[in-house]
Amino acid sequence: MPSLPESFRTVSVPSGAVWWRKMLAFAGPGYLVAVGYMDPGNWATDLAGGARFGYTLLSVVLLSNLMAILLQALAVRLGIATGRDLAQACRDHYSKPVSFALWVLCEIAIAACDLAEVIGSAIALNLLFGIPLLVGVCITAADVLVILLLQHRGFRWLEAFVITLVLTIGVCFAVELVLAQPAVAEMARGLIPTSQIVTDPARLYIAIGILGATVMPHNLYLHSSIVQTRSFGRDSAGKREAIKYATIDSTLALLFAFFINGAILVLAAATFHQTGHQNVADIGDAHQLLSPLLGTTLASGLFAIALLASGQNSTITGTLAGQIVMEGFLNIRLPAWLRRLITRLIAIVPAVIVTALYGERGTGQLLILSQVILSLQLSFAVVPLVLFTSERRKMGEFTNSKWLGGLAWFVAAVIFGLNGWLLLGTFREWFF
Numbered sequence: 001m002p003s004l005p006e007s008f009r010t011v012s013v014p015s016g017a018v019w020w021r022k023m024l025a026f027a028g029p030g031y032l033v034a035v036g037y038m039d040p041g042n043w044a045t046d047l048a049g050g051a052r053f054g055y056t057l058l059s060v061v062l063l064s065n066l067m068a069i070l071l072q073a074l075a076v077r078l079g080i081a082t083g084r085d086l087a088q089a090c091r092d093h094y095s096k097p098v099s100f101a102l103w104v105l106c107e108i109a110i111a112a113c114d115l116a117e118v119i120g121s122a123i124a125l126n127l128l129f130g131i132p133l134l135v136g137v138c139i140t141a142a143d144v145l146v147i148l149l150l151q152h153r154g155f156r157w158l159e160a161f162v163i164t165l166v167l168t169i170g171v172c173f174a175v176e177l178v179l180a181q182p183a184v185a186e187m188a189r190g191l192i193p194t195s196q197i198v199t200d201p202a203r204l205y206i207a208i209g210i211l212g213a214t215v216m217p218h219n220l221y222l223h224s225s226i227v228q229t230r231s232f233g234r235d236s237a238g239k240r241e242a243i244k245y246a247t248i249d250s251t252l253a254l255l256f257a258f259f260i261n262g263a264i265l266v267l268a269a270a271t272f273h274q275t276g277h278q279n280v281a282d283i284g285d286a287h288q289l290l291s292p293l294l295g296t297t298l299a300s301g302l303f304a305i306a307l308l309a310s311g312q313n314s315t316i317t318g319t320l321a322g323q324i325v326m327e328g329f330l331n332i333r334l335p336a337w338l339r340r341l342i343t344r345l346i347a348i349v350p351a352v353i354v355t356a357l358y359g360e361r362g363t364g365q366l367l368i369l370s371q372v373i374l375s376l377q378l379s380f381a382v383v384p385l386v387l388f389t390s391e392r393r394k395m396g397e398f399t400n401s402k403w404l405g406g407l408a409w410f411v412a413a414v415i416f417g418l419n420g421w422l423l424l425g426t427f428r429e430w431f432f
Helices: 019-026 029-035 040-053 058-082 086-093 096-129 133-153 155-180 184-190 201-214 217-229 236-271 283-294 297-330 336-377 379-389 392-398 402-431
Strands: none
Touching (some): 019 236, 029 155, 029 236, 029 297, 040 096, 040 201, 040 236, 040 283, 040 297, 058 086, 058 184, 058 217, 058 236, 058 379, 058 402, 086 096, 086 217, 086 297, 086 379, 096 217, 096 283, 096 297, 096 336, 096 379, 133 155, 133 297, 133 336, 155 283, 155 297, 201 402, 217 236, 217 297, 217 379, 236 283, 236 392, 283 297, 336 379, 379 402
């Protein structure tokens, strides 16, 4: 069966139309993927990085985003050329035990991402309406009803909802940057990587968290599936055109995600690092300090609105990714509402426990840890993706060129190496 059968090839692509009409027909899936690159988990790592180290880690945000653009382009290529999403391709290629292990690892990544969404949305509800964190965590489970309604109306409605919230987040942070007035020269220097990022364990931990929050493993499964919602030509020319326009869509969407992530880190660097508030790594603290430091209550309000939009938007990514992964790896098809409730419960249980025991401080640390977990799962999605798209038997004429395959393997090696370095440093802290 096709991936996401209820939405498969439901969005028409006009034949013989001018280029901009075709680009609009393919626009949408990239923004669903980009949502995962600006979820509340990103906020935690970007705030911590900007407040503690100024603009230094801006280069990590940029490099992570460039990696994401490349990997998502490979996911597009796989889905369009083969008609299989990444989870289905893994099931086709690997033995049942290996496929099952990859499914478990991916579910852990989705749970970690969902955890960030739950906590982020709960914090936003608390900041805006004074709802206790514990109650807010439980309220977020009800968002499954909104998602089901949008899915029932059609995939384009889902995309329109996502893009509206993405634009809301962008407008909020554009205003925040105007209020913060960051140092442009220091921002430019921050885009150049330094050796301190690797040699300093504290910087490296946050950097790996930024990497995990930016390049999300389950988004690779998601993207290879939702590009198949377009009814493009199944011949060679139709596939080539689809790959071109879908890659443009994802690249533009991820560049917008870079603006959001960079804006959060720059806002923290300009507002907190420069004023002696380097210990701010908590979303709640950031919200409270923005108004007095920037001189207007508008700053805190916009911050909370953008956080709520980010958390609610990210639930769509988790819903679709969970469905795609379970159906692709195990060929088990559950109703969307049941799949969402299962993932939500997995995320809500640890969030409720930490919130009840440690309050807001604990949730902030849990947000950063969830992104590090995402990063540790990343290689298990990246390696199969690069392997499959470099295999002529699967891809035919759409196989990666030598330079593209070499660059993709280099990115996979960098991700694997950074994660290995993080694990080594963590074990040293535990045992020595």
